[in-house]
Amino acid sequence: MSTSNEWPLWEIFIRGQHGLSHRHVGSLHAPDAEMAIKNARDVYTRRNEGVSIWAVEAHHIAASSPEEKGSLYEPSNDKVYRHPTFFDIPDEVGAM
Amino acid sequence: MSDPLFEYLCRMGDNTLVLGHRVSEWCGVAPVLEEDIALANTALDLIGQTQLWLGLAGEVEGKGRDADKLAYHRDVWDFRNVLLVEQPNGDFGRTMMRQFLFDGWHLAYLKALTASSNDRIAAIAEKSVKEVTYHFERSTDTVIGLGDGTEESHRRMQDALDRLWPYVGEMFLSDDVDAAMIAQGIAPDPTALRGAYDTQLDGILAEATLTKPADNFTHKGGKTGVRHTEHLGHILTQMQWLQRAYPDATW
Numbered sequence: 001m002s003t004s005n006e007w008p009l010w011e012i013f014i015r016g017q018h019g020l021s022h023r024h025v026g027s028l029h030a031p032d033a034e035m036a037i038k039n040a041r042d043v044y045t046r047r048n049e050g051v052s053i054w055a056v057e058a059h060h061i062a063a064s065s066p067e068e069k070g071s072l073y074e075p076s077n078d079k080v081y082r083h084p085t086f087f088d089i090p091d092e093v094g095a096m
Numbered sequence: 097m098s099d100p101l102f103e104y105l106c107r108m109g110d111n112t113l114v115l116g117h118r119v120s121e122w123c124g125v126a127p128v129l130e131e132d133i134a135l136a137n138t139a140l141d142l143i144g145q146t147q148l149w150l151g152l153a154g155e156v157e158g159k160g161r162d163a164d165k166l167a168y169h170r171d172v173w174d175f176r177n178v179l180l181v182e183q184p185n186g187d188f189g190r191t192m193m194r195q196f197l198f199d200g201w202h203l204a205y206l207k208a209l210t211a212s213s214n215d216r217i218a219a220i221a222e223k224s225v226k227e228v229t230y231h232f233e234r235s236t237d238t239v240i241g242l243g244d245g246t247e248e249s250h251r252r253m254q255d256a257l258d259r260l261w262p263y264v265g266e267m268f269l270s271d272d273v274d275a276a277m278i279a280q281g282i283a284p285d286p287t288a289l290r291g292a293y294d295t296q297l298d299g300i301l302a303e304a305t306l307t308k309p310a311d312n313f314t315h316k317g318g319k320t321g322v323r324h325t326e327h328l329g330h331i332l333t334q335m336q337w338l339q340r341a342y343p344d345a346t347w
Contacts, residue, residue: 006128007128028130029128029129029130030130031241034237035237035241038134038233038234038237039130039133039134041230042133043129043130043133043134046133046137
Protein backbone atom coordinates (compact mmCIF):
# COMPACT_ATOMS: atom_id res chain seq x y z
CA MET A 1 0.00 0.00 0.00
CA SER A 2 2.73 2.49 0.92
CA THR A 3 5.55 3.24 -1.46
CA SER A 4 8.62 5.41 -1.17
CA ASN A 5 7.16 8.07 -3.47
CA GLU A 6 3.85 8.22 -1.70
CA TRP A 7 1.66 11.29 -1.28
CA PRO A 8 2.49 13.76 1.48
CA LEU A 9 0.97 13.39 4.91
CA TRP A 10 -1.74 15.84 5.99
CA GLU A 11 -3.05 16.55 9.46
CA ILE A 12 -6.80 16.95 9.56
CA PHE A 13 -8.77 19.24 11.82
CA ILE A 14 -12.56 19.15 11.98
CA ARG A 15 -15.01 21.52 13.54
CA GLY A 16 -17.90 19.57 14.98
CA GLN A 17 -20.48 22.32 15.27
CA HIS A 18 -20.71 26.01 14.72
CA GLY A 19 -19.02 27.82 17.58
CA LEU A 20 -16.63 25.06 18.56
CA SER A 21 -13.03 25.13 17.49
CA HIS A 22 -11.41 22.76 15.02
CA ARG A 23 -9.97 19.65 16.64
CA HIS A 24 -7.26 17.37 15.38
CA VAL A 25 -8.90 14.12 14.30
CA GLY A 26 -6.08 12.29 12.56
CA SER A 27 -3.98 12.26 9.44
CA LEU A 28 -4.12 10.96 5.89
CA HIS A 29 -2.26 10.99 2.58
CA ALA A 30 -3.25 13.10 -0.40
CA PRO A 31 -1.52 14.49 -3.50
CA ASP A 32 -2.62 18.09 -2.90
CA ALA A 33 -4.68 20.31 -0.60
CA GLU A 34 -7.89 19.90 -2.53
CA MET A 35 -7.71 16.12 -2.43
CA ALA A 36 -6.71 16.27 1.24
CA ILE A 37 -10.01 18.02 1.98
CA LYS A 38 -11.91 15.51 -0.13
CA ASN A 39 -10.17 12.56 1.51
CA ALA A 40 -10.82 14.07 4.93
CA ARG A 41 -14.48 14.35 4.02
CA ASP A 42 -14.53 10.67 3.11
CA VAL A 43 -12.39 9.38 5.96
CA TYR A 44 -13.43 11.57 8.88
CA THR A 45 -16.93 12.93 8.30
CA ARG A 46 -18.83 9.79 7.33
CA ARG A 47 -20.94 9.88 10.47
CA ASN A 48 -21.92 13.52 10.45
CA GLU A 49 -18.94 14.61 12.50
CA GLY A 50 -18.24 17.98 11.01
CA VAL A 51 -19.20 21.27 9.44
CA SER A 52 -15.70 22.47 8.56
CA ILE A 53 -12.42 20.85 7.59
CA TRP A 54 -8.84 22.15 7.83
CA ALA A 55 -6.00 20.24 6.24
CA VAL A 56 -2.39 21.11 7.02
CA GLU A 57 0.58 19.39 5.47
CA ALA A 58 2.22 17.65 8.39
CA HIS A 59 5.69 19.13 7.76
CA HIS A 60 4.25 22.63 8.19
CA ILE A 61 3.42 21.91 11.80
CA ALA A 62 6.11 23.00 14.23
CA ALA A 63 6.04 20.75 17.26
CA SER A 64 7.72 20.97 20.63
CA SER A 65 10.19 18.26 21.47
CA PRO A 66 9.44 15.81 24.31
CA GLU A 67 13.05 16.19 25.60
CA GLU A 68 12.38 19.82 26.36
CA LYS A 69 9.54 19.14 28.70
CA GLY A 70 11.68 20.03 31.73
CA SER A 71 12.45 23.54 30.62
CA LEU A 72 9.11 24.12 28.93
CA TYR A 73 6.63 22.91 31.51
CA GLU A 74 8.20 22.33 34.90
CA PRO A 75 8.71 26.01 35.73
CA SER A 76 4.94 26.43 35.94
CA ASN A 77 4.53 23.55 38.41
CA ASP A 78 5.12 25.68 41.51
CA LYS A 79 3.21 28.72 40.39
CA VAL A 80 -0.16 27.90 41.81
CA TYR A 81 -1.08 31.57 41.93
CA ARG A 82 -1.55 31.43 38.18
CA HIS A 83 -4.61 29.27 38.66
CA PRO A 84 -7.65 31.34 39.56
CA THR A 85 -8.61 29.00 42.38
CA PHE A 86 -8.53 31.62 45.16
CA PHE A 87 -11.61 33.47 44.07
CA ASP A 88 -15.14 32.97 45.27
CA ILE A 89 -17.31 32.89 42.19
CA PRO A 90 -20.79 34.30 42.73
CA ASP A 91 -23.54 31.79 41.91
CA GLU A 92 -25.08 34.17 39.38
CA VAL A 93 -22.04 33.75 37.15
CA GLY A 94 -22.91 30.12 36.46
CA ALA A 95 -20.49 27.55 35.07
CA MET A 96 -17.09 28.87 34.00
CA MET B 97 -43.71 -3.85 -22.62
CA SER B 98 -44.66 -3.57 -18.96
CA ASP B 99 -45.84 -0.32 -17.36
CA PRO B 100 -43.44 2.36 -18.67
CA LEU B 101 -43.12 3.98 -15.24
CA PHE B 102 -42.05 0.66 -13.69
CA GLU B 103 -39.65 0.13 -16.56
CA TYR B 104 -38.28 3.63 -16.10
CA LEU B 105 -37.74 3.26 -12.36
CA CYS B 106 -35.93 -0.04 -12.92
CA ARG B 107 -33.59 1.75 -15.30
CA MET B 108 -32.73 4.34 -12.68
CA GLY B 109 -32.38 1.77 -9.91
CA ASP B 110 -30.43 -0.75 -11.96
CA ASN B 111 -27.88 1.89 -13.01
CA THR B 112 -27.12 2.71 -9.40
CA LEU B 113 -27.33 -0.92 -8.26
CA VAL B 114 -24.92 -2.32 -10.80
CA LEU B 115 -22.47 0.57 -10.58
CA GLY B 116 -22.71 0.51 -6.78
CA HIS B 117 -21.84 -3.17 -6.80
CA ARG B 118 -18.98 -2.66 -9.24
CA VAL B 119 -17.49 0.13 -7.13
CA SER B 120 -17.88 -1.94 -3.96
CA GLU B 121 -15.60 -4.56 -5.53
CA TRP B 122 -12.72 -2.21 -4.66
CA CYS B 123 -13.45 -2.44 -0.96
CA GLY B 124 -10.26 -3.55 0.76
CA VAL B 125 -8.11 -3.63 -2.38
CA ALA B 126 -7.96 0.00 -3.59
CA PRO B 127 -4.48 1.44 -4.25
CA VAL B 128 -4.49 3.58 -1.09
CA LEU B 129 -6.57 3.60 2.06
CA GLU B 130 -8.09 7.03 1.37
CA GLU B 131 -9.35 5.96 -2.07
CA ASP B 132 -10.61 2.70 -0.62
CA ILE B 133 -12.84 4.55 1.82
CA ALA B 134 -13.91 7.11 -0.78
CA LEU B 135 -14.91 4.37 -3.21
CA ALA B 136 -16.83 2.53 -0.49
CA ASN B 137 -18.67 5.77 0.32
CA THR B 138 -19.59 6.20 -3.34
CA ALA B 139 -20.79 2.62 -3.54
CA LEU B 140 -22.92 3.08 -0.43
CA ASP B 141 -24.45 6.28 -1.83
CA LEU B 142 -25.37 4.43 -5.00
CA ILE B 143 -26.84 1.45 -3.16
CA GLY B 144 -28.84 3.87 -1.01
CA GLN B 145 -30.24 5.48 -4.14
CA THR B 146 -31.03 2.01 -5.47
CA GLN B 147 -33.20 1.30 -2.45
CA LEU B 148 -35.24 4.39 -3.21
CA TRP B 149 -35.58 3.78 -6.95
CA LEU B 150 -36.31 0.07 -6.77
CA GLY B 151 -38.49 0.54 -3.70
CA LEU B 152 -40.65 2.94 -5.68
CA ALA B 153 -40.55 0.62 -8.70
CA GLY B 154 -41.95 -2.19 -6.53
CA GLU B 155 -44.74 0.05 -5.27
CA VAL B 156 -45.62 1.16 -8.78
CA GLU B 157 -45.67 -2.43 -9.98
CA GLY B 158 -47.99 -3.40 -7.13
CA LYS B 159 -47.10 -7.09 -7.11
CA GLY B 160 -45.57 -7.15 -3.66
CA ARG B 161 -41.95 -6.96 -4.81
CA ASP B 162 -39.73 -4.66 -2.75
CA ALA B 163 -36.27 -3.29 -3.58
CA ASP B 164 -34.55 -6.46 -2.33
CA LYS B 165 -36.76 -8.73 -4.42
CA LEU B 166 -36.07 -6.67 -7.50
CA ALA B 167 -32.34 -6.54 -6.84
CA TYR B 168 -31.83 -10.18 -5.92
CA HIS B 169 -34.60 -12.15 -7.61
CA ARG B 170 -34.29 -11.01 -11.21
CA ASP B 171 -32.09 -12.44 -13.92
CA VAL B 172 -29.95 -10.70 -16.54
CA TRP B 173 -32.72 -10.11 -19.08
CA ASP B 174 -34.77 -8.18 -16.50
CA PHE B 175 -32.03 -5.66 -15.77
CA ARG B 176 -32.28 -2.21 -17.34
CA ASN B 177 -28.95 -0.56 -16.52
CA VAL B 178 -26.85 1.02 -19.26
CA LEU B 179 -23.95 -1.09 -20.48
CA LEU B 180 -21.34 1.38 -19.18
CA VAL B 181 -21.96 0.60 -15.51
CA GLU B 182 -21.56 -3.17 -15.89
CA GLN B 183 -18.14 -2.88 -17.52
CA PRO B 184 -15.38 -4.45 -15.40
CA ASN B 185 -13.36 -2.26 -13.05
CA GLY B 186 -10.06 -2.83 -14.83
CA ASP B 187 -7.34 -0.82 -13.14
CA PHE B 188 -8.07 2.07 -10.78
CA GLY B 189 -7.85 4.54 -13.68
CA ARG B 190 -10.47 2.72 -15.70
CA THR B 191 -12.77 2.57 -12.69
CA MET B 192 -12.44 6.32 -12.20
CA MET B 193 -12.92 7.02 -15.91
CA ARG B 194 -16.10 4.93 -15.90
CA GLN B 195 -17.25 6.82 -12.80
CA PHE B 196 -16.45 10.17 -14.39
CA LEU B 197 -18.28 9.40 -17.64
CA PHE B 198 -21.31 8.18 -15.69
CA ASP B 199 -21.29 10.92 -13.05
CA GLY B 200 -21.39 13.67 -15.67
CA TRP B 201 -24.54 12.20 -17.17
CA HIS B 202 -26.00 11.20 -13.81
CA LEU B 203 -25.66 14.66 -12.28
CA ALA B 204 -27.13 16.51 -15.27
CA TYR B 205 -29.96 14.00 -15.52
CA LEU B 206 -30.80 14.10 -11.81
CA LYS B 207 -30.78 17.90 -11.79
CA ALA B 208 -33.34 17.91 -14.59
CA LEU B 209 -35.30 15.24 -12.75
CA THR B 210 -35.75 17.44 -9.66
CA ALA B 211 -38.42 19.24 -11.73
CA SER B 212 -40.33 15.98 -12.28
CA SER B 213 -44.12 16.13 -12.19
CA ASN B 214 -43.95 13.05 -9.95
CA ASP B 215 -43.19 14.28 -6.40
CA ARG B 216 -41.66 11.00 -5.25
CA ILE B 217 -39.26 10.99 -8.19
CA ALA B 218 -38.38 14.66 -7.69
CA ALA B 219 -37.60 13.95 -4.03
CA ILE B 220 -35.29 11.03 -4.83
CA ALA B 221 -33.55 13.17 -7.44
CA GLU B 222 -33.12 16.00 -4.95
CA LYS B 223 -31.47 13.73 -2.39
CA SER B 224 -29.29 12.06 -5.01
CA VAL B 225 -28.07 15.32 -6.52
CA LYS B 226 -26.18 16.16 -3.32
CA GLU B 227 -24.37 12.84 -3.30
CA VAL B 228 -23.68 12.77 -7.02
CA THR B 229 -22.36 16.35 -7.02
CA TYR B 230 -19.57 15.09 -4.80
CA HIS B 231 -19.04 11.92 -6.88
CA PHE B 232 -18.60 14.04 -9.97
CA GLU B 233 -16.20 16.49 -8.30
CA ARG B 234 -14.08 13.65 -7.07
CA SER B 235 -14.01 11.65 -10.29
CA THR B 236 -13.30 14.82 -12.29
CA ASP B 237 -10.34 15.70 -10.07
CA THR B 238 -8.99 12.19 -10.37
CA VAL B 239 -9.36 12.06 -14.15
CA ILE B 240 -7.52 15.38 -14.44
CA GLY B 241 -4.87 14.37 -11.91
CA LEU B 242 -4.13 11.03 -13.54
CA GLY B 243 -4.62 12.20 -17.13
CA ASP B 244 -2.22 15.09 -16.63
CA GLY B 245 0.00 13.03 -14.35
CA THR B 246 2.89 10.72 -15.12
CA GLU B 247 3.52 9.12 -18.48
CA GLU B 248 2.08 5.86 -17.19
CA SER B 249 -1.02 7.35 -15.57
CA HIS B 250 -1.71 9.34 -18.74
CA ARG B 251 -1.44 6.24 -20.89
CA ARG B 252 -3.75 4.28 -18.61
CA MET B 253 -6.37 7.04 -18.58
CA GLN B 254 -6.27 7.38 -22.35
CA ASP B 255 -6.66 3.59 -22.67
CA ALA B 256 -9.61 3.74 -20.28
CA LEU B 257 -11.28 6.53 -22.24
CA ASP B 258 -10.74 4.74 -25.57
CA ARG B 259 -12.20 1.56 -24.12
CA LEU B 260 -15.24 3.10 -22.42
CA TRP B 261 -16.13 5.78 -24.93
CA PRO B 262 -18.36 3.47 -27.05
CA TYR B 263 -20.59 3.03 -23.98
CA VAL B 264 -21.23 6.74 -23.41
CA GLY B 265 -23.80 7.25 -26.15
CA GLU B 266 -26.32 4.81 -24.68
CA MET B 267 -26.97 7.12 -21.72
CA PHE B 268 -28.37 9.70 -24.14
CA LEU B 269 -30.55 7.43 -26.25
CA SER B 270 -34.28 8.01 -26.07
CA ASP B 271 -36.93 5.34 -26.68
CA ASP B 272 -40.63 4.63 -26.08
CA VAL B 273 -40.23 4.51 -22.30
CA ASP B 274 -38.52 7.90 -22.32
CA ALA B 275 -41.20 9.26 -24.64
CA ALA B 276 -43.91 8.16 -22.19
CA MET B 277 -42.04 9.83 -19.30
CA ILE B 278 -41.45 13.02 -21.27
CA ALA B 279 -45.12 13.19 -22.29
CA GLN B 280 -46.20 13.09 -18.63
CA GLY B 281 -43.55 15.57 -17.51
CA ILE B 282 -42.00 12.86 -15.34
CA ALA B 283 -38.51 12.86 -16.81
CA PRO B 284 -36.33 14.87 -19.19
CA ASP B 285 -35.38 13.82 -22.70
CA PRO B 286 -31.92 12.28 -22.41
CA THR B 287 -30.99 13.36 -25.93
CA ALA B 288 -31.41 17.00 -24.90
CA LEU B 289 -28.60 16.64 -22.32
CA ARG B 290 -25.91 15.52 -24.75
CA GLY B 291 -24.77 18.95 -25.91
CA ALA B 292 -24.00 20.27 -22.45
CA TYR B 293 -22.39 16.95 -21.48
CA ASP B 294 -20.02 17.10 -24.44
CA THR B 295 -19.09 20.72 -23.81
CA GLN B 296 -18.30 20.00 -20.18
CA LEU B 297 -16.47 16.80 -21.08
CA ASP B 298 -14.31 18.53 -23.69
CA GLY B 299 -13.19 21.12 -21.15
CA ILE B 300 -12.26 18.51 -18.55
CA LEU B 301 -10.54 16.21 -21.04
CA ALA B 302 -8.48 19.16 -22.30
CA GLU B 303 -7.36 19.85 -18.74
CA ALA B 304 -6.58 16.15 -18.33
CA THR B 305 -4.60 16.22 -21.62
CA LEU B 306 -6.74 13.34 -22.88
CA THR B 307 -8.08 12.93 -26.40
CA LYS B 308 -11.70 12.07 -27.01
CA PRO B 309 -12.02 9.27 -29.58
CA ALA B 310 -13.29 10.54 -32.92
CA ASP B 311 -15.59 7.59 -33.53
CA ASN B 312 -19.01 8.05 -31.95
CA PHE B 313 -20.14 4.44 -32.39
CA THR B 314 -22.35 3.44 -29.49
CA HIS B 315 -23.06 0.04 -27.98
CA LYS B 316 -26.64 -0.27 -26.82
CA GLY B 317 -29.07 -2.77 -25.40
CA GLY B 318 -28.56 -2.31 -21.66
CA LYS B 319 -31.32 0.14 -20.80
CA THR B 320 -33.78 -1.76 -22.98
CA GLY B 321 -32.54 -5.07 -21.57
CA VAL B 322 -32.25 -6.50 -25.06
CA ARG B 323 -28.52 -7.18 -25.06
CA HIS B 324 -26.39 -6.87 -21.94
CA THR B 325 -22.67 -7.56 -22.14
CA GLU B 326 -21.43 -10.88 -20.80
CA HIS B 327 -20.23 -9.11 -17.65
CA LEU B 328 -23.65 -8.57 -16.10
CA GLY B 329 -24.31 -12.28 -15.58
CA HIS B 330 -21.03 -12.60 -13.72
CA ILE B 331 -21.91 -9.66 -11.47
CA LEU B 332 -25.27 -11.21 -10.64
CA THR B 333 -23.84 -14.61 -9.72
CA GLN B 334 -21.71 -12.85 -7.14
CA MET B 335 -24.21 -10.22 -6.01
CA GLN B 336 -27.15 -12.61 -5.79
CA TRP B 337 -25.45 -15.82 -4.65
CA LEU B 338 -26.74 -15.64 -1.10
CA GLN B 339 -30.35 -15.16 -2.14
CA ARG B 340 -29.96 -17.87 -4.76
CA ALA B 341 -28.48 -20.37 -2.31
CA TYR B 342 -30.72 -19.42 0.61
CA PRO B 343 -33.84 -17.83 -0.85
CA ASP B 344 -35.33 -15.09 1.35
CA ALA B 345 -32.63 -15.49 3.99
CA THR B 346 -32.51 -12.52 6.39
CA TRP B 347 -30.43 -11.49 9.35
